Amino acid sequence: MNGGERGVERATRPKRADARRNQEALLDAAAAVFVTSGVDAPVRAIAARAGVGTATIYRHFPTRADLIVAVYRHQVEALAEAGPALLADGPSPYAALGRWIDLFVDFLVTKHGLATVLQSEDDRFASLHSSFLERLVPVCAELLDAATGSAEIRSAPGAYELMRGVGNLCAGAGDDPRYDARRLVGILVAGLRRPSSG
Amino acid sequence: MNGGERGVERATRPKRADARRNQEALLDAAAAVFVTSGVDAPVRAIAARAGVGTATIYRHFPTRADLIVAVYRHQVEALAEAGPALLADGPSPYAALGRWIDLFVDFLVTKHGLATVLQSEDDRFASLHSSFLERLVPVCAELLDAATGSAEIRSAPGAYELMRGVGNLCAGAGDDPRYDARRLVGILVAGLRRPSSG
Amino acid sequence: MNGGERGVERATRPKRADARRNQEALLDAAAAVFVTSGVDAPVRAIAARAGVGTATIYRHFPTRADLIVAVYRHQVEALAEAGPALLADGPSPYAALGRWIDLFVDFLVTKHGLATVLQSEDDRFASLHSSFLERLVPVCAELLDAATGSAEIRSAPGAYELMRGVGNLCAGAGDDPRYDARRLVGILVAGLRRPSSG
Amino acid sequence: MNGGERGVERATRPKRADARRNQEALLDAAAAVFVTSGVDAPVRAIAARAGVGTATIYRHFPTRADLIVAVYRHQVEALAEAGPALLADGPSPYAALGRWIDLFVDFLVTKHGLATVLQSEDDRFASLHSSFLERLVPVCAELLDAATGSAEIRSAPGAYELMRGVGNLCAGAGDDPRYDARRLVGILVAGLRRPSSG
DNA sequence: AATGAATGAGGGTTCATTCAT
DNA sequence: GATGAATGAACCCTCATTCAT
Structure with missing residues (x-):
């Protein structure tokens, strides 16, 4: 039965x-x-x-992390797949990097609190780091490498560091009108650029 | 009596x-x-x-905020007073801004969790914002204005936004060896710079 | 599901x-x-x-009120139902009122502290008033009206006032041998009576 | 020195x-x-x-009781002295009793919470009972005795009981417009009266 | 396999009372 | 004699997590 x-x-x-x-x-x-x-x-x-x-x-x-991972799995996957595509299609590696970071920001700012937990040191979120960052960091690294290779950017941070930085800028944004996470991320990405390129 | x-x-x-x-x-x-x-x-x-x-x-x-304020009062005050001093002494307004941001980062990274609570929307921390940000934002604004005036930086974020951004980059830094808040802040500040200045 | x-x-x-x-x-x-x-x-x-x-x-x-209400719900209900029954069976409306008040006293004196909280102005007990008084006051009012109609009592207090009064007489009775709440309630009820009836 | x-x-x-x-x-x-x-x-x-x-x-x-006693000592004393005076001046012992009870009510209703604590069984207030009730109960007893002697009232409660009853009716009166302690006390005192007196 | 009731540790907060100055 | 700072027990309430049904 x-x-x-x-x-x-x-x-x-x-x-x-x-x-x-x-x-x-x-x-x-x-x-x-x-x-x-x-x-x-x-x-x-x-x-x-x-x-x-x-x-x-x-x-x-x-664990709570398992739930969070499951909730955002699809979107993380899409993000991961977008990296190579942008690199292939875009006008330049740096432009592709910028576009990809924008997508990452889109992801973060629409998930209230996700950015915050992503940066948490709490052991319970270890699997979160594994699932999310380990999936995305290589993608970001590929973009960074390409941009470095094309001499568009100067000494760059590691992909992990860059992603955490972007994540942090998006964390706790709330709806404070005086704080625009996208603008700051734009400035951060601009800061990667080789200064003499102007 | x-x-x-x-x-x-x-x-x-x-x-x-x-x-x-x-x-x-x-x-x-x-x-x-x-x-x-x-x-x-x-x-x-x-x-x-x-x-x-x-x-x-x-x-x-x-309140808890009262305690936090008291704990960090001296350091906040010192930070506030450092702004004009750097502006007067430094080689350029932009350099002064960079130095001051460095001091701000020093302050944040040594106070575990302070950066996090500073960005909290929680009403209980309203007085924290009053005490800390209201004291420091004008100082930062003065530095930003000066740098704008000397044409060293391009379209800048507001002082509040910049400080929150720096605060966020420092938040939850922990002691992760793969994440260096100072480097990212350096990149962010570099991103403020007028690109053609190379 | x-x-x-x-x-x-x-x-x-x-x-x-x-x-x-x-x-x-x-x-x-x-x-x-x-x-x-x-x-x-x-x-x-x-x-x-x-x-x-x-x-x-x-x-x-x-809430605490929810608990109190639940604890005494059955007894309150029985009390409410006794009113019309006494009126139907009793020798006179005034006698029915007296009997019903006796039952009310029985209820109160066996519940230590209930009478006290019933008169509390504390907002947390608003629902208590709703559940208890709103259920019983109309019953008492019916008895009072009937006794007024039969000219057995003179100018009467409102049902709410009478019940609160009885409640107060029962409040804090403790087991002080010098204080007999029932006797006082009896006197109070006697005081309702038309004086010329002797 | x-x-x-x-x-x-x-x-x-x-x-x-x-x-x-x-x-x-x-x-x-x-x-x-x-x-x-x-x-x-x-x-x-x-x-x-x-x-x-x-x-x-x-x-x-x-103790808190000591403070309460001290605060109201004068008024208690005045009340105690009013008893014999009313008895001497009034038209009848029962009238004097009614007047004295009125004074007692005046005292109680203007002291927020006093009536409540007066009936408390709490050991900490033992001295309150001593000071207040032991001073007033004999006065009330004298009035009751006189009224009994003049055949104006029927089987009376003890003076202690009567005073506690009046105190209770005044307790927690708050400013509820639906509850008038004085009216209830009037009814209670009326209930003492010999019914045949028409 | 799903349920949701029970758990109990843990946090903030208040207040009567004592004690060093 | 007066002060008011310190105490710490006591209370209410919330929430992640387990377990019997």
Whole structure:
């Protein structure tokens, strides 16, 4: 009565359809709550929004980082894939870098609190760093290398450092009208440029 | 109510010496705890470190912001006074700005978590913004204006924005060897520069 | 989200039996503690008595007033229903009023501190007034009206005032042998009577 | 140098003028605070109002009850003395009792929270009962006895009980427009009356 | 597999009371 | 004799996490 062949390998999916639906509801809810209350929102709030019990979240995502990773996986992947594409299409490596950083900023500023947690030293977020930064840092590094190779930029920071810097500039931006994260990032990117290029 | 003739002007502090000593112990303890646990450290931890009861902290510093302000007051003041001095002494306004930003970074990176709380939107820290930013933003603005006047920099961010940006770059720096806040700030400041000046 | 077909109508309580038992333990514990320590007893004391954690109380009864209301709900309801019954059965409206007031006194004197909190102006008990007084005042008013109609009583206080008065006479009665709340209430009710009736 | 003859009995008053002034300021302050915040007001509030340190209150009035007693001593005394006077002047013992109760009510309703603390079982207020009730109960008893003797009232409560009852009716009256303590006390006193007196 | 009730540690805050000056 | 700083127990409440159903 519990799926046909549970004898052989019960790893198959007798009711995975149900579980998957639940998981997606969870991701949607988490995404929504993250926007309004940040990625530190109480577990209860997310569970309530998804219409599930709190323990269900723990089953699917043992740690908060797991949840955050899952919520933003698609967007991180898209970002990672955009790097080579920009490099191939763009007028110059430096321009491609600039465009890519812009996309990164777009990602960060629309995720309330994500930038903050990305820079956290908290051990619980170790997997976040693994999933996000380890995926994106090489992409950024490739862009930086290309721009260095074309002599457009001078002594550059490491890709990790640059990304954390951009992340920090976007962190806690809130909606303070006196603070425009994009403008500062623009200045930072401008600061990479070889000064004599004018 | 304090004895008849308060002629010698010591009428107000018969025992304040004791209290003041205690207050200083409190400031030392808070400073120490802030370094290790950040400015959000539990009140109890600070009290324990200072060897006093928790209520003693509340007596001296009704709100957490009051305590933070007191802990860093001297350094903020020194920073504020350094601005005009650098402008007067330095080779150029832009150089003075760069130097002053360096001092600001020195201040931030040695205070664990201060940069983070400085950018907090939390209402409880309103007085922090008042005390710190309102004191420093005009100083920074003066430096920016001077650099603009000497045509050394191009379209600049507002002083508030620049300081928040620098603050963010320093926030959560931890001791990650892959992240050097000073270098990024240097790049940011470089990005202010008029590109053709090469 | 709770299984596919909720046809059998048991979909909402798979485990509520356990929770309900706990809730009742809580009500019993609260009632017991209220008797000994008054309705202002520390939450911890009630939790300890019930053998549960403090947060469990907050789950079931978000505010203290909610708990008090729950503890006494049954008795209040019985009291409310007794009014019309007494009026229908009794020899006269005034006699019914007297009997009903006796029941009210019975209720109050066995609940240590309840009378006190019922008269509290504290905003946190607003819902108490709603639940208790708003339920009972109309019943009392009906009895008063009937007695007025039968010319047994002279200028009467409002039902609210009378009930508060009775409540006050019962408040803080403790077990002082020199103070008999019932006797005083009897005198108060006698004072309502038309004097010429002798 | 410290008063003349401190050898013999040092109980004399070298600076009693100062102390007395202080004590009176304390009483005034306490009276004022009692009106606004009730007799449970924080010690600090009273000290602040009087412009003295908290410990000064403890010196003069070791317990809160001592302070309350002192604050209202004059009025209690006047009340006590009014009893025989009314009995001598009034048209009848029952009328005198009614008048005296009115005075008692006047006293209670103008002292925020006093009635409440008067009925408290709290051991800390034992001396309050001693000072106030032991002084007034005999006076009330005399009035009750006289009225009993003149056959104006029927089976009466004890003087203590009657006073506590009146006190309770006045307790927590607040400024609720739906509750008039005086009216209820009037009804209570009416209830004492011999019913056949028409 | 999902639920959501229970947990209990932990934080902020207040206030009566004591004690060194 | 007066001061007011220090104390620390006590309270309320929140939230991540576990566990019985």
